[in-house]
Amino acid sequence: MLPAFALATELERRGHHVALITDExxxxxxxxxxxxxxxxxxAGRFGKNPLKWIAGAKAVWEGRNMAIRLFESFQPSAVVGFGGYPAFPALWAxxxxxxxxxxxxxxxVLGRVNRLLAGKVDAIATAYPQIERLKPKHSGKVHLVGNPVRAEVLALxxxxxxxxxxxxLFRVLVTGGSQGARVLSEVVPDGLAMLPPALRQRLQVTQQCRPEDLDAVRxxxxxxxxxxxLGTYFENMAGRLADAHLFIGRAGASTIAELTAVGRPAILIPLPIATDDHQTANTREMVKAGGARMVxxxxxxxxxxxKQIKAIADSPEGLGxxxxxxxxxxxxxxxxxxxxLVESFGGAEMMDVIRVGANNARGASQGVAVGQRAAREIRERLKR
Known part of the structure; x- marks a missing residue:
């Protein structure tokens, strides 16, 4: 949802009318x-229980039909999906x-819904140069753009x-995602205590914990x-990231995007139950470059x-x-x-469109055709 909000804000700033489709x-x-x-x-979900598949399929079909009626009224120049089941009915429509x-x-790792739609959509925007579960025949649709980052973080x-x-002071920031991570509460305090005295004595830690773990971690x-x-939630996370010399935490897409946007070294512990082990895949570019270590x-x-902290932070030069x-x-x-990229596929004919990559010729021509109605509307407004 956050990348969707960021894109909507940018498109609205450029003068477009944007609407959001989601589920409850x-x-x-x-x-x-x-x-x-x-x-x-x-938007139905399809879990491991086959008994729920029929209800899920009915919900998807209903969502698709509702999206068709919406599109007949809204007449969008382009539809953008951000993965997950809520995006499927609208993209299908x-x-x-x-x-x-x-x-x-x-x-x-290309998510399940995006894999299902890869052959039908006009473009696949990615956050990493290497994407797993992407069929070679769809590689021509790929455009590397990255993950949108909050403005207050990007400013750093x-x-x-x-x-x-x-x-x-050696400032360490520890977070476990929106819900916290118990393994960090159990391991990080004792791990930091095992650092050489010269490094341990300079530590200043900020750590997000689950509410039930706070007392034990303290x-x-x-x-x-x-x-x-310690806290369950920190208001000014951007400011804390700005002060941090080292990050320890999960490897979600937004976390990696913010760490690389700001330039902060990290010890990353991927969530083991993440679908298709995508958090491990998320770490690879940063680890290969030398900006992080994955455990x-x-x-x-x-x-x-x-051991990993000592390897990455044994000297100020190493951290730098x-x-x-x-x-x-x-x-x-x-x-x-x-x-x-979205404008190049759905832009009106009088827009000054920047084409991203070399694979946009087909999409650009489609975008102009679909965008002619919008162009006429703009010309009418200018006349008034």
Whole structure:
């Protein structure tokens, strides 16, 4: 939803009329821009229980038909999907009606819905140069754009990596995603305690925890005499990321995008139950560049954490090099490039469209054809 909000904001800034289609769960996610009209459609899910497949199929079919009626009224120049079951009915309707369509994949593994639609959509926008589960025959549709990042985080890209002198504080930021991660609460305090005294004595930790873990984590840090600020949620996460010398946490797409946008070294522990192990795939570019180290959860012990931190933070120069490597993996123009791509497929004929990549000729011609109605409307407004 957050990349969708970011794209909607950019397209609205460029003068387009944007609407959001989602399901009831998506409608509850905060952060939707005030201008963004929302349409809630049914979108069935297909889990492991076959008994629920019939109900899921009925919901998808109903959502598709509702989307068709919506498109007949709204007459979109393009439809953009961000993966997940809520996007499927609307994209199915768009491809059936011949409306230019684009899917965006946040992770380094093409998700199930995007895999299902890859052969029908006009373009596949990706966040990583290497995407698993993508069929070679669809590679011509791929456009590398990155993951949109919050404006307050992106602004930090202009700032230098915080200096770390021989006696300065060594600030570590630990988060486990929106719900926290118990394994971080269990391992990180003891791992930090195993660092060499010269490094351990300079630690200043900020850690997000689950509510039920707070007291135990506080006790652990206190017993190790390590200063730590703990919380279940931090308002100014961008500011804390700006101050951090090292990040420890999960490897979700948004996390990787923010770390690389700002240029922060990381110890990454992928969520082992993530679909298609996509968080492990998300780490590969950053790890290969030298901006992060990845530890699988079944190998994530206090001793291993201390070893990895020492390897990446044994000297200020080492941290600085890792920060630079992470920075070089960033794609700060992701939302603009994604908006350019969408315009190239669904743009009106009088738009100044920037084509992304070399595979847009077919999509551009389709976009002009679909966009003629919008162009006529613009000309009428100019006459008035």
């Amino acid at each position: 769960r998506g409608a509850q996610i905060p952060g939707r821009p005030d201008f963004l009209t929302m349409h809630v459609l049914p 768009a491809t059936a009606m011949g409306i230019p369509s684009v899917v965006h994949e946040q992770n380094a 890209r202009e700032e230098e990596f915080p200096a770390l002198g021989e006696e300065g 006790t652990r840090y206190s017993s190790h005499e390590i200063p730590a600020e 699988r959860q079944d190998q994530f012990t206090a001793k291993e954490l201390a 090099k890792a920060a630079h490597a992470a920075f070089n993996c960033g794609r700060p123009n992701a939302v603009q490039d994604l908006a350019d």
